[in-house]
Amino acid sequence: MKNIPELPCAIVGDLLPAYVEGLTSAETNAAVEAHLASCPACAAKRAAMGAEEGPSPEEAEETAREVDYLKKVRRRSRRRVAAAILCTVLVLLLGFAAKIFVIGEPLDPDGVAVSSQESDDVLQVQISSYGSGNAFHSWTAENQDGVVVITARSVLVSPLFRDGTGTVEVPLEGVTEIWLGEAGEGRMIWQEDTGISADAWALYQAQTPYVGDATAVGKLLAAVDTWYGPPIVDYTISLQTSAEPYGLTIHFDDVTAHILGAGKSIDDRMYAVAPALLALIGNLEQVQWTCALSDGTYHTQAVTLEEVDEALPDWIEARNLARNLISPDGEPDWTAPESVKDYAASPAALQRLLELTDFGFYVVTVEDGTNVFNPWP
DSSP: OOOOOOHHHHHHHHHHHHHHHHOOOHHHHHHHHHHHHHHHHHHHHHHTTTTTTTHHHHHHHHHHHHHHHHHHHHHHHHHHHHOOOOOHHHHHHHHHHHIIIIOOEEGGGGGGGEEEEEETTTEEEEEEESSSEEEEEEEEEEEEEEEEEEEEEEEEEOOOOOEEEEEEEETTTTTEEEEESSSSTTEEEEETEOOOOOHHHHHHHHHBBBBOHHHHHHHHHHHHHHSSSSSOOOOEEEEOSSSSSSSEEEEESOOGOOOTTTTTOOOHHHHHHHHHHHHHTTTTOEEEEEETTTOOOEEEEEEEHHHHHHHHHHHHHHHHHHHHHHTTTOOOOOOOOSGGGGGSHHHHHHHHHHHHHHHOEEEEEEEETTEEEEEEO
């Protein structure tokens, strides 16, 4: 038989609460009970705590079973919490995948290329994404009182939707405008029997009524660079607004830096874009430019509103003649407006000015210091 250690009263007093609850080991129980048998004071403390004896084996076994049950409940709870977290993550992932691969976003009019072809009073509009990772679905073309709005959903390419192009047919009877995206918020692509290019739309949006608004003029020049590239980056501008004629002067820093890849001189470029600048800046009457030459001297040239307006009738006549030679049964002849500024009245009118510029139906000669815009023979 093992020797039972003798415990002092202080230790027994500390052990009694655990002893009464049945939380002590068998050896500790034997030592406590031996002390209680010989110490009336500690025995009285034990009696005051409740039952005179420790838990029976049955009670101890029941307590152990309860503890095991609680442990099992805790383990099951942990598994349920983990399963709930996993389900939540899966739902979020499925929702995200549905958003980018199925639901998507409204088509971005600035992120696509647009072309169109008319046949039997029906306009066939072809739309293709600039990015290879985008696909479109759910194309619609809704006529709202003569204004047709083309919309689609843009998603990431997946096995569900692979095509980054779309073709929409629009009957033109009664149609005045066609928009890609919401009217007034998206991009106009057709007006007055004229397809509107991205450049024409950007320039129309960038026009400003006052040459004195340097910020607006700068934005317009950036749009001109995009249209009639390559972009010119090294220049400054000055604005003449104190007295008429109101003018814009562009100072090119280095002439060799601005002819990259275009095969045009600064003069050729500026003669081409000056009519558009005069049209799109409401009170602009003169476009002037200066550039440094290789010998260190400066070259200055200017085009006035009067010169361009005077040249318009011959310019339009040359365009009509060339068009009729190419396509006798094509579109009707154009009529020259009173002023080049009339081309800023609508996107369709501005598109015509850009087409005139791109075709290059004139050369410029200088007679007695005055620019003469001569149509090609």
